[in-house]
Amino acid sequence: MKSLLFLxxxxxxxxxxxxxxxxxxxxxxxxxxxxxxxxxxxxxxxxLLWPLSQxxxxxxxxxxxxxxxxLHVAFDMLFDRLAAPMTLxxxxxxxxxxxxxxxxxxxxxxxxxxxxxxxxxxxAMLTITLADNLLLLFLGWEGVGFCSYxxxxxxxxxxxxxxxxxxxxxxxxxxxxxxxxxxxxxxxLFGTLSIDAVNAGAASLPQGTVTLLALCLLAGxxxxxxxxxxxxxxxxxxxxxxxxxALIHAATMVTAGVYxxxxxxxxxxLSPVAMxxxxxxxxxxxxxxxxxxxxxxxxKRVLAYSTMSQVGYMFLAVGAGTVAGAMFHLFVHAFxxxxxxxxxxxxxxxxxxxxxxxxxGGLARRAPAVFWPFLAGALCLAGAPLTGGFxxxxxxxxxxxxDRTPYYVFLWGLGLFxxxxxxxxxxxxxxxxxxxxxxxxxxxxxxxxxxIWTMFPLAAAAxxxxxxxxxxxxxxxxxxxxxxxxxxxxxxELTPTLEWGLTGLAILFFLIxxxxxxxxxxxxxxxxxxxxxxxxxxxxQADTVIDLAMVQPFRTLAAFFWKGTDEGMIDGLVDGAGxxxxxxxxxxxxxxxxxLSTYVAAFAWGLAAMLGWFLLWTLIx
Amino acid sequence: MIVPMSHILIFSSILFLMGxxxxxxxxxxxxxxxxxxxxxxxxxxxxxxxxxxxxxxxGQIFVIFLMAMTSAEVSISLAMVVxxxxxxxxxxxxxxxxxxx
Numbered sequence: 016m017k018s019l020l021f022l023x024x025x026x027x028x029x030x031x032x033x034x035x036x037x038x039x040x041x042x043x044x045x046x047x048x049x050x051x052x053x054x055x056x057x058x059x060x061x062x063l064l065w066p067l068s069q070x071x072x073x074x075x076x077x078x079x080x081x082x083x084x085x086l087h088v089a090f091d092m093l094f095d096r097l098a099a100p101m102t103l104x105x106x107x108x109x110x111x112x113x114x115x116x117x118x119x120x121x122x123x124x125x126x127x128x129x130x131x132x133x134x135x136x137x138x139a140m141l142t143i144t145l146a147d148n149l150l151l152l153f154l155g156w157e158g159v160g161f162c163s164y165x166x167x168x169x170x171x172x173x174x175x176x177x178x179x180x181x182x183x184x185x186x187x188x189x190x191x192x193x194x195x196x197x198x199x200x201x202x203x204l205f206g207t208l209s210i211d212a213v214n215a216g217a218a219s220l221p222q223g224t225v226t227l228l229a230l231c232l233l234a235g236x237x238x239x240x241x242x243x244x245x246x247x248x249x250x251x252x253x254x255x256x257x258x259x260x261a262l263i264h265a266a267t268m269v270t271a272g273v274y275x276x277x278x279x280x281x282x283x284x285l286s287p288v289a290m291x292x293x294x295x296x297x298x299x300x301x302x303x304x305x306x307x308x309x310x311x312x313x314x315k316r317v318l319a320y321s322t323m324s325q326v327g328y329m330f331l332a333v334g335a336g337t338v339a340g341a342m343f344h345l346f347v348h349a350f351x352x353x354x355x356x357x358x359x360x361x362x363x364x365x366x367x368x369x370x371x372x373x374x375x376g377g378l379a380r381r382a383p384a385v386f387w388p389f390l391a392g393a394l395c396l397a398g399a400p401l402t403g404g405f406x407x408x409x410x411x412x413x414x415x416x417x418d419r420t421p422y423y424v425f426l427w428g429l430g431l432f433x434x435x436x437x438x439x440x441x442x443x444x445x446x447x448x449x450x451x452x453x454x455x456x457x458x459x460x461x462x463x464x465x466x467i468w469t470m471f472p473l474a475a476a477a478x479x480x481x482x483x484x485x486x487x488x489x490x491x492x493x494x495x496x497x498x499x500x501x502x503x504x505x506x507x508e509l510t511p512t513l514e515w516g517l518t519g520l521a522i523l524f525f526l527i528x529x530x531x532x533x534x535x536x537x538x539x540x541x542x543x544x545x546x547x548x549x550x551x552x553x554x555x556q557a558d559t560v561i562d563l564a565m566v567q568p569f570r571t572l573a574a575f576f577w578k579g580t581d582e583g584m585i586d587g588l589v590d591g592a593g594x595x596x597x598x599x600x601x602x603x604x605x606x607x608x609x610x611l612s613t614y615v616a617a618f619a620w621g622l623a624a625m626l627g628w629f630l631l632w633t634l635i636x
Numbered sequence: 637m638i639v640p641m642s643h644i645l646i647f648s649s650i651l652f653l654m655g656x657x658x659x660x661x662x663x664x665x666x667x668x669x670x671x672x673x674x675x676x677x678x679x680x681x682x683x684x685x686x687x688x689x690x691x692x693x694x695g696q697i698f699v700i701f702l703m704a705m706t707s708a709e710v711s712i713s714l715a716m717v718v719x720x721x722x723x724x725x726x727x728x729x730x731x732x733x734x735x736x737x
Contacts, residue, residue: 608737611668611729615659 017067017075018620023060023102024141027053031134038127051113052139061099063217069100071420074147081150081628085206093210097342100495101144101274101440104346108266109137109355111469112178118465119364129169133262140267144274148208149198156239158193161266167255167261179254181496186248190238194275196233204228210278217282225282226249232279233296239328240272243300247557249323250307253315257360260315264322265353266563270345273329275556278340280504284336291422294415295332298426298433301327303515305436309443310551313370314359315334319445320554321396322431328411331430335423338504340495343484344407346495351395351404357470358389362448364466367459367608372447379442383415385462386449388470393550395477397529398434400522403480404424408434409521410486416517417509431524438528438563458607488514637688644685652678655735665727676706720728 038046067073072095081088094102113133120126146152161184168180202208205216205226209328228601230284236242253260263269272465276283276293283289309318319400324346332341363370365382379386395404412434415427484495488511499629509517550556559561606613655678658671680699695710720725 319637607736611661611732612663619656619660 016064017073019060019064020067020073020075020145020197021077021094023057023064023106024092024145024240025062026057027055027134027141028138031101031131031138034127035136036129039129041127043126045380046127046130047117051110051117053134054106054113055110056602057137061102061106061340064094065099065103065436068096070097070378072098072501077417081086086202086208088148088150089149091147092145094145095502096499097277097338098144100342100346100498101139104139104349105137105144105266108349108473109140109262110471112258112261112266112353114358115261115360115466115469116256118450119256119258119360119483120461125169129166129256132162132169133258135260136166136267140271143271147210149201149210149213150208151209152278153194153198156191156235156275158272159239159271160184162190162269163187163252163259163263166259167252169255169259173182179248179300183248183252185481186245187238188234190245192232194235194326196236199229200228200231206592213319214279214281214623217285220285226286229283229286232275232283233289235294236272236275236330237296238272239275240269241323242272242296242327242330242636243303246300246304247561250311250316250319253319257273257315257356257363260319261353261356261360262317264356265349269322269326270349271327273333273341273345276333277341280333280502281336282335284504290333290334290336294331294426295335296325296422297330297332298415298429299327300333301433302429302436305440306421307551307554308440309436309438310548310553312373312552313369313528314362314372314375314448315356317372317440318352318355318359321355321437322348324398324437324494325352327433328408328430331415331426332411334426335411335418336504337410337414338409339493339499340410340414340504342499343495344411346475347395347403347407347480350473350480351392352393354388354470354473355396355479357466357473358385358392360383361462361470362389363634364462365459365615369455375453376450376451377449377453379449382462384467385470388474389449390445391474391478393441395480397438398521398525399529400525401440401481403477403483405521405525406485406489407482409518410484411607412521413514413517431489431520434521435524438525439532439550440531442529443536449524450537456585467491467530486514488518502512509525532583574628639685639687641689645682648678648681648685651675651681663729665720667715668729669717673706673710676702686697 032048032600033049034041041049065365065492072093074091074093077090077092079089080089113130116129120129123129136159139155139162142155142158143152144155146155157332165227166179167182167183171177171180182462201213204220208212220228233243233613236243240524252263257262257452273558283293301324304320304327307319308320311320325344329344330340332338332344362375362378362385364386366375367376389403395402398405398408411426412430415423415430418424430438481489482494484493486493544552553559652675655674655676656669658674659668659672662668662671680702683695683699683702686695687699698699717727720732724731
């Protein structure tokens, strides 16, 4: 029974491997069924093995991976109360996305490569989720990075897509360096890479070490989760096929950073400085991305920035000390974000690859089957009262407020204001795409039914997702917090009056955002580029700043090493040696005239010199 | 010895230098060969002189060898001169500079 745990990640790997090796020779339906079946079987297996996660969880070792001196790394897995719900979410949402992808990629010829990469992606994420040691986690971590690279640049024949894939790879790689440092440092400090041992041993470390270690972990998490300052890859990642975006944003990639911090929460929580940094990064990114989302014109880029913003909330939750809150928002977000991307994919499909929201409109009446699920997702994202998103976001804001220090209260204020912006940009998107009359783009394509009905389970999950962790004030039992048990972190302790007050405030901000969007974007919207809007559209010019601060100096340095050092110095030395030898040889060459007389004369002169020398010698003696 | 050894040496040196001068100064292959012959004979003269000085027969035997070798050398050289004349229509030594670097 225990060893069946390995099948959870191995099934997607196996199916992905089959598709990678023989996918093109298999009938298309079989290749697709394999891809979906592998992930679905993992989902079923997770449900079946759920009891194993109770109590202290179950630990299994598959085989020893590395053994050298004191370094001992095994393929071992921990299926505990944190990993089990995460695994369930990853496999569940991935199954629906795979099904959706079958419909979405209907006309693409390269289905074998697509589905094998998609399965590998899920395998890598499950490795992160279930890994019991940091090195195995890092393996999954890099696997996710590679798959995202290959999938974002899936349509690599257009250079723009290939560049986006490369950017995602490089930016996350830069952040991975910090995670690598943290892992090596952990090994040096603790002599082991087991996550449990690291968490348990952290308490005995000096404060400064813990802070630095946690900050390294934060930087690594920021890369995968697209948080400031490693956020610039996420909007460009929209170049990939929409199911990939859904997978990256909901189930497999951006949540990895949050999960890492939750996994190592006992270590991270020992350092108040690191916690403040996590919360600060989260709240700032949430605000930053929300403003950027306001200025976007492409449907998928709005959603990309909204993901960044929502993951920022999760970071804020970790920083505020509530793992349960972070995981709650992670799950609900996974449901509604996968749903929103699927909806966006349907819209793009219907409108024949039109992505500009100002060219859309009027889709509510023409495609109600897309509109209603999308609206459910949008309500969740905006935090409409009683939806899953409302409760999860509210829990995070309360946890931040409950800290009572000015810093956290400020972050709460920022988060609350971001909630208003979230409602604003979400309804802006909904009104522009679905309300009013069709503008330039008219629906023409047909939608495979697989693309439609996969949205409904997610819509239901997103709407009632609040039940996962309903706070007591609403009559709920905080199921998730109790499920996580000792791993859940601190609970917000607020008086009921204050709690209701904060909730009222959140509802008020939601209403303001909604009404403002309604007033602004419902009646025939016009696209007027103002400096502020362009600033937001470009993501606060983040790419320009990174270009100036990182890429240009790097290029200058590289050019110096290339032109100056390599071509100038090294090539100069080598070529110079050759050229001088050639020059001297050229001079010496003139002595070889080929004429007999010259040689004979040289003989004679040599003889004369020798004789002269002997004569001189005799005279001196 | 009637003739003093120093005279023989001085005479053969002059003969050798004249031969060398001939080899260096002339461009005609046959003249160069003649110069070489003169130099060889200068050496032969020194050998005979030395043989007489020390009352040893070795030097004279050596001269006989020298003559045999010289006749062989001259026959080969002249054959080559004929061959070179046929090849280039000239026996000027400067015409044969294919080994120029």
